[in-house]
Amino acid sequence: MLLYKLRRRLFALFLDANPLGLLVVALAYVFLSYLLLVLAGEQDLTSPDVFIYWLVVTASTVGYGDYSPSTFSGRLITSFFVIPVGLSLFAVCVGKVGFYISEILTKGKKGLRMSRASNHCIIIGWNGPRTMRLINLLRCEQNSRDERILLVNDQAMDNPLPAAVDYVQVDGFTDPNTMVRANLGEASRIIIDTPLDDVTLSTALFCHRQNENAHITVYFKDEAHEGLLKSYCPSVEVVPSVSIEMLARASLDPGSASLHQCLLDPAVDASQFSMVYSAPDPTAFGELITRMRTRHQAIAIAVKKADADKLDINPPDSTQIIPGDIVYYIADNRIAGL
Structure with missing residues (x-):
């Protein structure tokens, strides 16, 4: 029971340890193992060409059997120190390496990686199928423009199109600590389309302050926000909702809705x-x-x-x-x- 609690305690300490701490513990383990085997008179196991090989094989419980302790003290040291502590240390090290590899592979998918793109197009806001449609329209000309598309979202989700766009997750669209991941200062175009007009307005002001040279395009559901934004950022292009105008034009000139849709879709x-x-x-x-x-x-x-x-x-x-x-x-x- 005591040995079990000791192993649990050591395992918890190893999990919380940083790589440098693990290295120190591993070196201490190797030194103590060598010292105890020397004191136990295990000359065959402590020879320079055998010790490290035997320690790795024994600590990982592979145990080929070609080398083993020959003294009673050596067997006790191996049974109650070398194997239990070495196995815990070996398992934690393998787990740490696997965790770091998994973190690297999933960091970009979850939007936690810093973007190094330049002259890229940033889409701020996620509106489900509406944003998917926007991305597909932009991708129709992605090759001709030779630019990358970066989606920025403040909700916890994976990249919806990992093969097509880069992805960044932020705590807020005006949070400088996480918005730095989008590399706003190097963007050539910024599209802002969030579910809330107030968020869209504050995001547009923030982005314009970060990059005055980028072409910023904003969509408001309520066009009353346009005047306020233009008073501070006259260069920002506000896209109006033309549903009423389109409804009237299609009624007066049948087919106008299809015509305008074709003119806006590069896939036709x-x-x-x-x-x-x-x-x-x-x-x-x-x-x-x-x-x-x-x-x-x-x-x-x-x-x-x-x-x-x-x-x-x-x-x-x-x-x-x-x-x-x-x-x-x-x-x-x-x-x-x-």
């Missing part, structure tokens, strides 16, 4: 894209339409001047497009450049 034949006009020389919008139609089978539909806040949809053909302006177009695929 033609979708709406945008690009920054980077050609060295300015051009007229009418000339740009002809060039895009001839070279890429694309249709330019709008332009946003570099110094303007609003889009100019279907502008006059004479409108000058200069480097830095954003051109919106419909095409089968994203155009790399004009």
Whole structure:
């Protein structure tokens, strides 16, 4: 009974010990085992080429039998110290190694690993099928953009798409101690879509403070929050809910809902894209339409001047497009450049 309690106590101490503590205990165990066997007169077992081999085989209870204590004292030491203590130490060491390997393998799946991604797209918030749909839409262009997608969630869950996206779990979307895992400062795009508008607002303010250069997109259920956010972060793009407008348009012009859905889904034949006009020389919008139609089978539909806040949809053909302006177009695929 006493031996059992001793083994339980040692086992508990070993479980709580750190790797350095285990190393110290293991070295002490080896030294004491050697010293006791020397005192017991076990010359064959304490020779340099035999001792470590015999100790490992005996402590792990493999026991090949090729070496064994020859004295009564040696047998007592082996029975009541070498085997019980060595077996406990061996089991704990194997358990610790297995625990660390399991922790490394599952840490990323549970979102507890620090992200080292850069120029990545961060999705903040989890809304079940809605977020899954968002991820799938982004993945349609993931190869062309050559960027990684990182999902950030404040709920305890495993990565829903481990083969497609990275995953980070945080204590709160404005908690700097855990949000650092998402590497916000290196992100190129941040999408914020949480179940609560108040959380979305505070998260947008936090993310803008962490990375003012990232393109931040926010969705509110109640558009009343847009003005407050814009007053502090004018560069943040707020996506409005257009369900009422779409309902009216589909009623007046049947098929409009399907048309707009197709234009927003890159998986269909033609979708709406945008690009920054980077050609060295300015051009007229009418000339740009002809060039895009001839070279890429694309249709330019709008332009946003570099110094303007609003889009100019279907502008006059004479409108000058200069480097830095954003051109919106419909095409089968994203155009790399004009």
